[in-house]
Amino acid sequence: MDGINLESVTKSFGSKVAVRDLTLYVAPGEIHGLLGPNGSGKSTTMKMVMGIVKPDRGQINLFGADVLHRPVEAKRLVGYVPELPYLYEYLTPSEYLDFIGTAYHIDVKTRRERVDELLEALQMREHINEVMSGFSQGMKQKIAITASLLHRPKALILDEPLNGLDPRSVRIVKDILQRLTGEGVAVLFSTHVLEIAEAMCHKITIMSEGTILAEGTMQELRSKAGMPGSTLEDTFLKLTGSEDTEKIVEALKL
Amino acid sequence: MNLSTVLSLAAVLFKSYFRASRPGYRSPFSNPRVVILVDVVLFTASFGLISYLLPSLPSDLTILLQPVVAQAIVGLPVILTSAVILAGILFELGQTSGLASSEAVNWLPVTPQEYVIGSSVSVCFAYSLFPALAFGLTIPLALRFGMSSVIPFFVLISLLSFLWGAVIVETLRAVMNRISTSVYKRSGRFGVVLRLALLVTLLVAVQIAFNPYILYAVLSSIVSGINLAWFVPMVWPSVVVLSLLLSDNTRAAVFVLLSAVFTFLILESAAWLRVRYWSPMAVTISVSTSTVYTPKERSFLWLDSVSFSLASKELKSLSRRKDMARFLAIPIMLVIVTILPIITSGEDSQTALSGVSLLLLSEASIILPIMLSSVSIGQEGRSITNIYMLPISAEELIKGKLFHAWIISGVAVFGIAVLMQILAPVSPLQFLVTLVAIAFIVVTEGYIGLGAGSRHPDFTIGPRARYVTFTGFIIAFALGLAVTATTLLPLILYFTGFFTILIGGSISILLTIMSTIVVGMALLILARSYCKRGVEKFLSNMEV
Known part of the structure; x- marks a missing residue:
């Protein structure tokens, strides 16, 4: 089956259930937003899709490759941007992207073309031979995004990929994602910036305490919340039961 | 200067210094009170052990021991300074670049002097085992060989030397921060190799320096060469102890005064260097001036x-x-x-x-x-x-x-x-x-x-x-x-x-x-x- 499939996936860390019986499908060509408060299980879900964290129960399938039983094959199909860009900071982007490209078995010619075009687009070409320890968070994020796109993945797992990026780069990444979905790439995307999710995602899943609270298109979510015409922020706050923010601010006596 | 700021800063820096090293993490030893208790126990145990063993020593060995004890008491201030400097440098070398700065202090209302003293006190606390053990071993020996009148001065001046070591570490941190940044930035790949060679040399030198044979030779040379090296501030506390042992109180007073002036000077210098160099610069190290990406793919021996x-x-x-x-x-x-x-x-x-x-x-x-x-x-x-x-x-x-x-x-x-x-x-x-x-x-x-x-x-x-x-x-x-x-x-x-x-x-x-x-x-x-x-x-x- 094409796309990203999770079936009845559960993951616990000790007595804490991080993800409970989660079933999720991201179709090819779809940007699927994964939203939820801190600690709701979004990052754990993404790590399980990547084969980084092993679920206790359930099945995960990426474009026909079983993540649990054929992890290396599954990883070849997917690009990942973690919530923080954990790069090898003692390497230069050139060395790091060489490492990534070699791991994905991308031939030298394709690698040169891909790196050149992506770094040019993200305005990182002039930093190609600088050691990354001196980079800002945004610069590191650009390298992480480049690394995730290098091998033309069929699926993208992006954990808050726009963190730290300048507005121009945000726009470019958004455009790249739109183009890739046009080519059939399935994108699982998490963000806390609800305006971005509203503008970009075809479908949205709202998670809380490891389970799905609501799922569907923006229209479907508004209906579920009983708030037609509302913004995603209002819908999100209603569905997650955290709409009483005014009272909290008032109680602060600032 | 606000003393409570200095002390709370020292406590915070001590905890972060101690907890930054993995073994101390979540350990009771990251509590300053526990460290004081450990110091007291260590001092008492070593003092008690030496006091217990001394009477049972044969008389011919006791005669041989007397000049060694004098050497130890005179040399201890310099050794304490060096020990803190070495330990501090090794700590710095063990740090990754991400942990090299303490930026938070830069935007808090803390003066450079308060920071330098607070940080130095925290370093003293971190290595307080050195003087606790050293005093526990040397004081009973000094008492046994009739040097009791010198002991209070010896203890105070040794503690001052210990503090000097910590302040010098603070100075070196600022200088090393700037030098490594500049060298790295200007020399690229060569700088990487140079720094590696320097680090390895330094680590080996430290190992040699703490070899017992070398230590003994150094201790002997400190005492014999102290009169020749009187112009080096690091040995002034030792000159004070030596002068007191020789009952030359005037000379001792002069060098106490000089030591006090030197303390003021290094504290001010460290504060000035902190203001001047500490704020970490964004280090961008280029290993090549080219902006062209040249992909490489190699295999070697059994490696794909x-x-x-x-x-x-x-x-x-x-x-x-x-x-x-x-x-x-x-x-x-x-x-x-x-x-x-x-x-x-x-x-x-x-x-x-x-x-x-x-x-x-x-x-x-x-x-x-x-x-x-x-x-x-x-x-x-x-x-x-x-x-x-x-x-x-x-x-x-x-x-x-x-x-x-x-x-x-x-x-x-x-x-x-x-x-x-x-x-x-x-x-x-x-x-x-x-x-x-x-x-x-x-x-x-x-x-x-x-x-x-x-x-x-x-x-x-x-x-x-x-x-x-x-x-x-x-x-x-x-x-x-x-x-x-x-x-x-x-x-x-x-x-x-x-x-x-x-x-x-x-x-x-x-x-x-x-x-x-x-x-x-x-x-x-x-x-x-x-x-x-x-x-x-x-x-x-x-x-x-």
């Missing part, structure tokens, strides 16, 4: 392109991260620590060296590959996410992770073997068997180290990071010891004459070679399996 890429990354980690430089200094330190006492002892060094030759080779062939391979997983820190997210198989990871461990250990152990063959030669056949045995040991230990490191990684990146848990370390070394002992068994049986008695002299060396190969191969296969299972299990689930 993925494993080669991993191995290349590991070597860059060793050469570019200052916290990893210590692993390159190990072989040099090992040789020096073993050989230096023998050479400087003045005895028949060739006989003594023959005795330690096999021991040194076994030490090196256990320690080096196990150290390098067992830390290779944990040293990735949070960047281990890259390994998990990439389509890298267990086999590729093993090859890539072990290459540098095998090559560095192999070259180092072979170098030591050749050095020992020059210093204390054995027959060519015996040398050959030794080489075969250590080759097997190096390869097998690499597998064991990675097997243990993948089962028990410690991803904490910080000063004195271990990169492998204590359990992993113990398992790796226990297995490593067993492997080395078993692989060397045929050689030991040969050297002890067992094989000669068993089958006759002419073919006993052949039996030794054959049995070494058989035992070595069997252990290698077992170790490889242990390593592969560990890495496969590790790759199946990230627990960072």
